Structures are given as C-alpha cells and as structure tokens.
Amino acid sequence: MTTSAGMDHALYPYRSVSGRAPLDWPNAAGVAFAPVVYLEHWPVEATADGYADPRFRDPYGKFQPDYRTHTWREYGNRIGIFRLFETLDKYELTATLAVNASAAQRYPVLIEEALFRGWEIVAHGDFADAMVTSRMPETEETALIETCLDTLQSATGTRPKGWIAQDFSESTRSAALLARAGIEWIAHWPNDDQPYWMSTTPAMISVPQMSELDDVECLWHRRVPTPRWSGMLEEAVQVLAGEKGRVAVIGLHPWLFGMPHRIRYLDDGLRRVAQIDGVWSTSVGQIATHFRSQRPAEEES
Numbered sequence: 001m002t003t004s005a006g007m008d009h010a011l012y013p014y015r016s017v018s019g020r021a022p023l024d025w026p027n028a029a030g031v032a033f034a035p036v037v038y039l040e041h042w043p044v045e046a047t048a049d050g051y052a053d054p055r056f057r058d059p060y061g062k063f064q065p066d067y068r069t070h071t072w073r074e075y076g077n078r079i080g081i082f083r084l085f086e087t088l089d090k091y092e093l094t095a096t097l098a099v100n101a102s103a104a105q106r107y108p109v110l111i112e113e114a115l116f117r118g119w120e121i122v123a124h125g126d127f128a129d130a131m132v133t134s135r136m137p138e139t140e141e142t143a144l145i146e147t148c149l150d151t152l153q154s155a156t157g158t159r160p161k162g163w164i165a166q167d168f169s170e171s172t173r174s175a176a177l178l179a180r181a182g183i184e185w186i187a188h189w190p191n192d193d194q195p196y197w198m199s200t201t202p203a204m205i206s207v208p209q210m211s212e213l214d215d216v217e218c219l220w221h222r223r224v225p226t227p228r229w230s231g232m233l234e235e236a237v238q239v240l241a242g243e244k245g246r247v248a249v250i251g252l253h254p255w256l257f258g259m260p261h262r263i264r265y266l267d268d269g270l271r272r273v274a275q276i277d278g279v280w281s282t283s284v285g286q287i288a289t290h291f292r293s294q295r296p297a298e299e300e301s
Contacts, residue, residue: 011175012198012206023194023245023294029280030241032287033248033273035095036164036187036209037084037119039110040128040253041103042066042073073128073255077107080258085113087263091270095252096187096284098124098164101151111155120283121156123148123183125166134171141171145181162285164188168211179204185288193246195291203297205288207249210236214251219262226262230269234276241278247287 007014025032044065088095097114099121104111114121125132126148132141145163153159161184165174168188178186179200186204190211198204211217213233218224224232233250240246257266273279 010199012196015196017193020194021295023291025245025280025290027280028278030244030278031237031246031248032280032282032290033237034207034250034282034284034287035088035093036249036251036284037081037088037095037097037114038124038251038253039077039081039097039099039103039107039114040073040124040166041077041100041106042070042128043102044070076253076255076258077103077110080254080256081110082113083258083260083263084252084254084266085117087267087270089117090267091274091281093270093281094283095119096162096164097121099152099155100124100128100166101126101148104151104155108155115156120162120285121152121158121160122162122164122187122285123152123160124164125169128166131167131169132165132171132174133169134173136171138173138177141173142177142181145177145183149181161185162187162288164209164284175200175204185285187249187284193240193243195247195287197295197297205291207247207284207287207291209249209251211251215257215266216251216253220256226265230265230272233269234272237273237276237279241276249284249287 044067094117097119099111101123111121126144132144149159159182161182163178163183163186165186165188168190170188175186175198179198179202183204185207186198187207187209189206190209192208195205195207198206213229213236215229218229218232219226237248240248252266257263
C-alpha cells in the first residue's frame with residue numbers, strides 16, 4: 001500500500017483544513033446537523049467467531065447465553081426507540097437509521113416506523129456482537145456485505161447507499177469492498193469536520209461523525225454526566241456553524257438515550273440546536289449527495 005505525505009495508509013489523501021475550497025450548505029447554513037439512530041440486535045447466544053467491542057464486557061463476568069446484555073439492548077428496541085421517535089418528531093428531524101441486518105429481520109415494525117417518517121435506512125453490519133476485523137477472510141467479509149445489503153433491500157424496497165460499520169470496525173479491505181458493492185458513502189471515520197473522498201474504485205465519500213458526542217461514547221464509556229451532554233452538543237454545533245461548511249453527525253442509541261431518566265437531556269440538546277442560526281438539519285445521505293454536487297471526485301484526485 002502506497003502512502004502519501006502525512007499518512008499511514010492510502011485510504012484517502014491527507015488534506016488539512018487550510019486551503020480547502022469553500023463548502024456551502026443549503027440556505028447558507030454553516031453546519032449540516034444529522035442524527036443517526038442505531039437499530040441493533042445483540043443475540044442471546046454469541047455469534048460464532050464474532051468479535052464484540054471489549055468495552056462492553058459485563059463486570060460480573062461473561063455469560064452464555066448472555067441474557068443480561070440481550071435484554072438490556074432489547075429495552076431500546078421495545079421501549080426506548082419510541083421515545084427517540086417522539087423526540088426527533090418534535091423537532092421535525094429526519095434521522096438516518098443504521099440497521100443491523102439481523103435487526104431488520106426481527107423488528108419490521110421499527111423499519112415501518114422509520115420509513116413512515118421518511119428516515120433513510122443504511123447498513124450497519126449483521127449483529128451487534130460481530131465487528132469486522134482483518135482476521136475475517138475477504139470472501140467472508142464480501143459475503144457479509146452482500147447479506148446486509150440484500151436483507152435491507154428486502155426489508156425496505158431500496159438498496160442502501162450508505163454504510164456505518166458496527167462499532168466503527170473495519171478490516172484493511174473494507175473500504176474497497178464496500179465501494180465495489182455499490183456503497184456510495186460511509187460514516188464511521190471521525191477524523192474531520194467535513195466530508196471527503198476516499199481513494200476507492202469507484203470513489204466513495206466519508207461523512208465524519210462526532211464520535212465524542214455519540215451517546216454511548218460520551219455517557220457510557222467516558223462516564224460524562226448525562227446533564228452535561230446537551231450543553232456540549234450546543235457548544236459544538238455553535239462553533240461549527242460559525243466556521244462554515246462543517247458537519248455534525250451525532251449517534252444515538254435507543255437503549256441508552258431512550259431511558260426515561262435520560263430522554264429529557266436529548267430533548268434539551270435538540271431544542272438548543274434548533275435555536276442556533278445557520279443549521280441545516282438533514283440526513284447523512286443528503287450531506288453526501290450535496291457534497292458530491294459541490295466537489296466532484298475528479299476534482300479531488
């Protein structure tokens with residue numbers, strides 16, 4: 001793999017923010033704000049040869065079957081997600097729903113709820129305890145990608161154009177395989193405040209997420225007190241709106257923010273964002289589409 005200056009890989013070129021061409025959002029907005037809601041399935045029996053994020057290990061030990069983790073996450077798909085639907089509806093936000101293929105098969109009513117609202121649905125791996133790593137053979141990863149896309153196409157009637165990797169996991173081949181499978185954009189590289197082109201064939205767009213404000217990353221792993229989250233979101237979006245041409249893609253998990261003692265802080269955060277001037281509320285796919293129209297791939301090569 002040939003690398004360029006400033007890089008450890010050739011997945012995309014290094015480009016600092018200085019000297020970039022202006023990026024304009026609709027209605028002269030300074031920042032594109034896009035919530036991502038995760039619809040995941042954590043199986044009772046561990047996925048064969050699956051690799052789960054080690055930060056989710058139960059402090060009481062590893063169980064098989066893992067009813068503890070399964071029912072915890074199941075709360076989000078039975079109860080919590082409806083609180084998220086209601087709160088996002090309140091602010092007229094059209095979210096991106098990132099869906100495990102196994103979840104699409106198990107929760108068709110949630111797919112229907114998202115489609116009714118005009119949400120976009122994108123691929124998010126198969127199971128929540130099965131991250132993609134470089135230990136996975138290429139043939140197996142290729143089959144996994146096709147299974148996820150076929151399953152979501154069957155569930156929604158539309159083949160996904162976007163992919164958000166389970167727990168932001170990838171192999172060294174993932175970008176190339178996703179592009180080859182027809183994926184037009186990914187949203188699991190939190191390395192920028194603007195979209196950029198990946199060095200794939202065909203070219204694929206990366207739309208960065210603000211991983212530090214993802215509810216699991218912020219509240220669960222880093223133990224930031226929940227009441228602080230809404231103010232942090234407001235400060236981040238305010239700064240990005242002033243810098244122009246930025247994105248604020250925020251991950252939300254129904255099993256976490258959908259809890260009754262947390263939902264008011266999501267509401268408060270969205271209320272604060274709604275009061276900021278220069279915010280374009282949209283979906284991740286619309287961000288990618290608008291970026292493509294402004295910066296064609298051939299101009300970035």
